[in-house]
Amino acid sequence: MRPRLVLFGDSITEQSFASGGWGAALTDRFARQADVVLRGLSGYNTRWALKVLPRAMEGAAGAGADPAAVTVFFGANDATLPDQVQAHQHVPLQEYQSNLRAISAYFKERWPSTAIILITPPPIYEPARIRDVYGEDDPSRQPERSNEAAGAYAQACIAVATELNHPVIDIWTKMQEFPDWQTSALSDGLHFTPAGNKILFDEVVKTLESIGFSQERLPSDLPLFHEIHPKDPMKAFGA
């Protein structure tokens, strides 16, 4: 039976199969080796995610084994500023951490052998957020998210991962290493361009490799074309 990867997160996960998306790229990379299961919930924070977790995971595992890994990618909405227009998405930092612990505990209990990969919230480009929310460049407006808040939630996520001994992808820091990340990696100051998707994809692939989940180590499903001999094709199929 093929191993499975489950992608659990907010809109950056839900949209990960749009053109150039990191979820689609994972499916493509492991096309003959693993199944990728999408469980993205746009707009959700960890409070709401925790509330729906058992229902969200219906059908996500196969009949047999636990998934090989699950990515848990929340925080972009938790980190929404509590005094701005999207305040209802905000979750306090301490609760964000305890929710991440509870989500991890749920997976640990339900799928004991599944690797839980935490992903921090991404960086925020505030001018693009103002344009996205208010449709204009108005210097009197405040963004509903800030890069500083996202960074604090990223640190909090890393702390939980360290505490629980889970692999973690610090996409907040990693993305800001790229030139012009504000517009090259982010499309609206929050969501990912194809280049931004590629940055996360590469990090997920590296993290999966670190837990032994790689193209090189996973068996391929059924004979590959180059293994089918032109002179005796049916031999590859045991005939």
Add this chain to the structure above:
Amino acid sequence: MRPRLVLFGDSITEQSFASGGWGAALTDRFARQADVVLRGLSGYNTRWALKVLPRAMEGAAGAGADPAAVTVFFGANDATLPDQVQAHQHVPLQEYQSNLRAISAYFKERWPSTAIILITPPPIYEPARIRDVYGEDDPSRQPERSNEAAGAYAQACIAVATELNHPVIDIWTKMQEFPDWQTSALSDGLHFTPAGNKILFDEVVKTLESIGFSQERLPSDLPLFHEIHPKDPMKAFGA
């Protein structure tokens, strides 16, 4: 439990999660409504597909219900010319039809309620095939595939679909209605560009709609963001 779509076919299915791919686009479209399962086998014809069918479908169905639909997209390799370099992929027309019947019968037996959607082989642009196979434009070379042969297999596929009362997508004809399809829809005279992927995606969406599988008719998984009221978010979660 979410309904499932299973994509079964050759390289045009296996590569359908590359950037702009039709499989990824289906996953994106039904992100909150259905799971898309990839079972693409590059280079395979119907003879080999039939041989591995039970193993290929391991883990493709969920624990509970039959998949809502399966796309069966072979023929591009069956139609390889029997007197050219890829002759070992060739399957005679009559056998292609009987293999399609056998594949359909397998699904009908295993998943009685699953809609079986047949897809014809795509058109072929021969000059690009010569370049792809021989790496040059040599007028003495013959392509390993021809558009005429692909068309004959497309007709044969349609005949089987009609006989068995399955929906069918005639991508051979449809694609040739587009301007400059030879290079706008095909990247190497056989596989699809993003524009070619979009043509197939649109046809699959239309066909799924015809069997009642559509964004409008499928329930969405868990409360959508716009259904979560800013003044009382937890109400959407039954709290």
